[in-house]
Amino acid sequence: MSAIVRLESAEDPRLDDYANLKDVTLRRSLEVEHGLFLAEGAKVIRRAVAAGYRVRSFLLSERWLDGLADVVTASGAPCYVLPPDRLEEVTGFAVHRGAIASMERRPLPSVAEVIAHARRVLVLEDIVDHTNVGAIFRGAAAFGVDAIVLAPRCADPLYRRSVKVSMGTVFSCPYARMDNWYDGLDALRAAGFTLVALTPADDAVDLDTLAMGDESGGAERLALLLGTEGDGLSARWQDQADVRARIPISAAVDSLNVAAAAAVACYVLTRDVPPPA
Amino acid sequence: MSAIVRLESAEDPRLDDYANLKDVTLRRSLEVEHGLFLAEGAKVIRRAVAAGYRVRSFLLSERWLDGLADVVTASGAPCYVLPPDRLEEVTGFAVHRGAIASMERRPLPSVAEVIAHARRVLVLEDIVDHTNVGAIFRGAAAFGVDAIVLAPRCADPLYRRSVKVSMGTVFSCPYARMDNWYDGLDALRAAGFTLVALTPADDAVDLDTLAMGDESGGAERLALLLGTEGDGLSARWQDQADVRARIPISAAVDSLNVAAAAAVACYVLTRDVPPPA
Numbered sequence: 001m002s003a004i005v006r007l008e009s010a011e012d013p014r015l016d017d018y019a020n021l022k023d024v025t026l027r028r029s030l031e032v033e034h035g036l037f038l039a040e041g042a043k044v045i046r047r048a049v050a051a052g053y054r055v056r057s058f059l060l061s062e063r064w065l066d067g068l069a070d071v072v073t074a075s076g077a078p079c080y081v082l083p084p085d086r087l088e089e090v091t092g093f094a095v096h097r098g099a100i101a102s103m104e105r106r107p108l109p110s111v112a113e114v115i116a117h118a119r120r121v122l123v124l125e126d127i128v129d130h131t132n133v134g135a136i137f138r139g140a141a142a143f144g145v146d147a148i149v150l151a152p153r154c155a156d157p158l159y160r161r162s163v164k165v166s167m168g169t170v171f172s173c174p175y176a177r178m179d180n181w182y183d184g185l186d187a188l189r190a191a192g193f194t195l196v197a198l199t200p201a202d203d204a205v206d207l208d209t210l211a212m213g214d215e216s217g218g219a220e221r222l223a224l225l226l227g228t229e230g231d232g233l234s235a236r237w238q239d240q241a242d243v244r245a246r247i248p249i250s251a252a253v254d255s256l257n258v259a260a261a262a263a264v265a266c267y268v269l270t271r272d273v274p275p276p277a
Numbered sequence: 278m279s280a281i282v283r284l285e286s287a288e289d290p291r292l293d294d295y296a297n298l299k300d301v302t303l304r305r306s307l308e309v310e311h312g313l314f315l316a317e318g319a320k321v322i323r324r325a326v327a328a329g330y331r332v333r334s335f336l337l338s339e340r341w342l343d344g345l346a347d348v349v350t351a352s353g354a355p356c357y358v359l360p361p362d363r364l365e366e367v368t369g370f371a372v373h374r375g376a377i378a379s380m381e382r383r384p385l386p387s388v389a390e391v392i393a394h395a396r397r398v399l400v401l402e403d404i405v406d407h408t409n410v411g412a413i414f415r416g417a418a419a420f421g422v423d424a425i426v427l428a429p430r431c432a433d434p435l436y437r438r439s440v441k442v443s444m445g446t447v448f449s450c451p452y453a454r455m456d457n458w459y460d461g462l463d464a465l466r467a468a469g470f471t472l473v474a475l476t477p478a479d480d481a482v483d484l485d486t487l488a489m490g491d492e493s494g495g496a497e498r499l500a501l502l503l504g505t506e507g508d509g510l511s512a513r514w515q516d517q518a519d520v521r522a523r524i525p526i527s528a529a530v531d532s533l534n535v536a537a538a539a540a541v542a543c544y545v546l547t548r549d550v551p552p553p554a
Binding site for chain 2: 139143144165208247249254255261263264267268271
């Protein structure tokens with residue numbers, strides 16, 4: 001049974017998990033030190049709980065209490081209720097749909113574990129924008145990508161903004177973080193993945209051709225490498241890839257946003273994957 | 278020749294075009310009344326100027342002056358230079374790359390004009406998020422969509438956030454706004470467009486099938502209808518469409534973000550369009 005605690009003041013130490021949500025740098029160290037992350041909105045909170053994450057506490061405005069009563073009760077975690085304007089005072093912004101929960105992080109699985117039975121994998125090299133990370137997870141989950149592997153400097157999928165934009169798919173799509181960027185692709189290669197570097201470069205192979213198996217030999221296991229927002233994939237990772245592929249776009253446009261490019265590539269590269277036996 | 282005016286104070290009436298940039302409601306009325314819009318960042322400013330928009334004024338921090346000197350000089354518009362912290366004081370946020378310009382809006386072309394020679398058109402029904410509108414334009418431009426038609430309540434492509442996210446493609450992709458939602462699709466139908474409603478509904482046709490021409494008869498002219506973020510397309514527009522199409526996604530995921538869905542659909546539906554004769 002969990003305790004519903006109605007608070008009047010934003011200055012309560014029990015609300016420390018929710019402080020300064022707009023300060024990304026401060027939040028990053030706070031969340032890592034305390035091993036927590038935040039889920040916003042009733043739907044996303046439900047998905048986190050369904051995925052087995054343990055709730056540290058809830059912070060709600062009164063009118064969202066009924067809609068989450070079953071989750072709150074089942075969790076056994078304290079549920080702090082604040083007037084809506086006080087809620088905003090704690091977090092520093094208008095809380096999405098008036099409900100937020102602080103959840104316990106879990107140890108991530110290893111790269112070997114998440115790729116063990118995967119056929120389609122995304123590998124994110126230093127995507128630094130939390131919105132892009134969340135959007136990439138949402139697209140990957142929609143198209144049935146089996147796992148996502150992050151380079152050491154890729155932004156955190158459990159950061160509040162990533163979680164929200166992903167619509168909670170960061171909880172269901174298995175992911176792991178490589179220890180070391182330099183040799184990070186070796187594990188995928190050793191496991192028999194064809195490494196496909198996505199690039200807007202003119203001399204790359206058309207992604208459509210690749211999907212037909214002409215270049216990749218109809219790869220049983222395929223890992224799509226996506227580079228950072230500004231500069232794209234590093235030269236090292238492009239060199240290490242088996243094939244460099246591009247999405248054919250108009251010469252008048254520089255590039256697609258990385259999340260849009262990822263969605264298109266996931267659509268193309270998962271189309272020909274037969275369902276598991 | 279344009280005047281470089283170094284200002285020390287954020288409280289200068291010449292900076293009124295740039296005030297309160299975080300207040301969306303206030304900005305909307307201010308921009309409409311004064312017939313202006315804002316372009317942020319040197320690259321986007323250049324694209325607006327290249328597309329023929331007239332500059333009302335520039336607002337820069339000192340270090341961005343050299344990089345835009347040619348554009349500033351050619352424009353004849355006043356160029357206000359402020360210390361970076363003052364710049365933020367005017368606008369209410371950290372200005373992207375320290376350069377912003379106030380530009381004059383132009384009358385939009387009519388729907389008839391933008392669709393006259395188009396083969397692939399997007400129709401946006403009440404997309405309310407400026408980020409999504411900008412992202413949809415970027416994807417549409419990348420895949421060579423010929424024109425975009427907006428429902429009366431669709432968000433403004435020239436709003437600062439849309440412009441920025443679009444990477445300036447709102448300046449190059451022709452668009453028009455229909456006067457009336459109820460009969461808004463009539464002009465497209467009369468012009469011989471096959472109307473394709475994009476929906477996540479299970480009973481819709483697979484988009485791939487459509488692209489092969491099985492359902493649309495390999496439409497010469499095709500208009501893709503995209504609905505609002507929350508509820509998707511209205512029942513009326515779905516009824517009016519010739520075909521309802523879906524992007525096949527995992528049953529475990531509700532939907533794609535509308536901009537990601539638009540990018541995938543544009544990729545699929547423009548692939549088989551031969552280049553203009």
